[in-house]
Amino acid sequence: MSHILEISVVILIYMILVFVLAQLLKDNSIVDIFWGFGFLLVAGYSLISGGNYDLHKIIMNLCVTIWGLRLGIYILVRAIRRGGEDFRYRAWRDTWKYFVLRSFFQIFMLQGLFMLIIALPVYYVNYSSNSEFGPFSFLGIALFIAGLIFETIGDFQMNVFKRNPENNGKLMTTGLWSITRHPNYFGETLIWWGISMFALNYPRGWMTLAGPLVITLLLRFVSGVPMLEAKYKGRPDWEAYEMKTAPFVPFMKFL
Numbered sequence: 001m002s003h004i005l006e007i008s009v010v011i012l013i014y015m016i017l018v019f020v021l022a023q024l025l026k027d028n029s030i031v032d033i034f035w036g037f038g039f040l041l042v043a044g045y046s047l048i049s050g051g052n053y054d055l056h057k058i059i060m061n062l063c064v065t066i067w068g069l070r071l072g073i074y075i076l077v078r079a080i081r082r083g084g085e086d087f088r089y090r091a092w093r094d095t096w097k098y099f100v101l102r103s104f105f106q107i108f109m110l111q112g113l114f115m116l117i118i119a120l121p122v123y124y125v126n127y128s129s130n131s132e133f134g135p136f137s138f139l140g141i142a143l144f145i146a147g148l149i150f151e152t153i154g155d156f157q158m159n160v161f162k163r164n165p166e167n168n169g170k171l172m173t174t175g176l177w178s179i180t181r182h183p184n185y186f187g188e189t190l191i192w193w194g195i196s197m198f199a200l201n202y203p204r205g206w207m208t209l210a211g212p213l214v215i216t217l218l219l220r221f222v223s224g225v226p227m228l229e230a231k232y233k234g235r236p237d238w239e240a241y242e243m244k245t246a247p248f249v250p251f252m253k254f255l
Contacts, residue, residue, distance in 0.1 A: 015112035029086035036071035046123035121199035121208035140197030147190025154183030
């Protein structure tokens with residue numbers, strides 16, 4: 001319990017600083033940039049303060065570092081190219097009453113809470129005693145690599161598509177986007193299920209599966225798929241794409 005409180009304070013301070021920066025820049029969407037970097041902070045802090053190092057922990061933290069850096073840098077570059085606040089956050093800015101106060105709790109503190117839950121397998125492993133590699137470790141590495149490849153290729157294909165002026169206003173429906181409407185989100189969940197596998201080498205490690213479960217539910221049913229797809233509703237090309245393409249898990253129309 002003391003470790004959860006400690007990590008909670010670290011995340012709270014971090015998210016307050018991000019909130020202050022966002023208000024100075026008048027751009028709440030920078031929270032997406034700092035999302036991945038926040039997990040690097042949690043991983044690094046818990047590994048150092050835990051004081052126990054072995055190859056098992058180093059590899060898990062390396063996975064978190066690769067994921068966090070790739071995601072943070074990718075969103076940063078995308079934000080620079082876009083210029084200004086992301087459309088979802090801009091819509092909230094235009095419609096929310098008591099915008100600053102509501103943003104603090106509903107965007108920054110809420111994301112901090114999700115970070116605390118999703119990162120649970122990371123600091124659980126880092127604060128545990130040393131462990132040897134087992135079947136779950138190898139499964140975790142395999143899932144992580146698969147998710148990273150899926151997410152990276154999906155983002156790359158979308159970038160190439162968007163940078164072609166001829167595709168302006170069109171939908172991306174080829175490559176990985178032909179087997180799932182959200183290959184990047186699906187890859188993200190695979191990554192976190194992979195990271196959580198490392199925790200299963202420790203007693204009661206199964207409790208940390210709450211982390212990947214939460215991010216899976218968020219991306220599939222709350223802040224990922226539904227919010228992104230809302231802006232396409234009513235478009236004939238979107239409805240045709242929606243009818244033939246799995247929403248999340250490749251080839252599975254019902255998932």
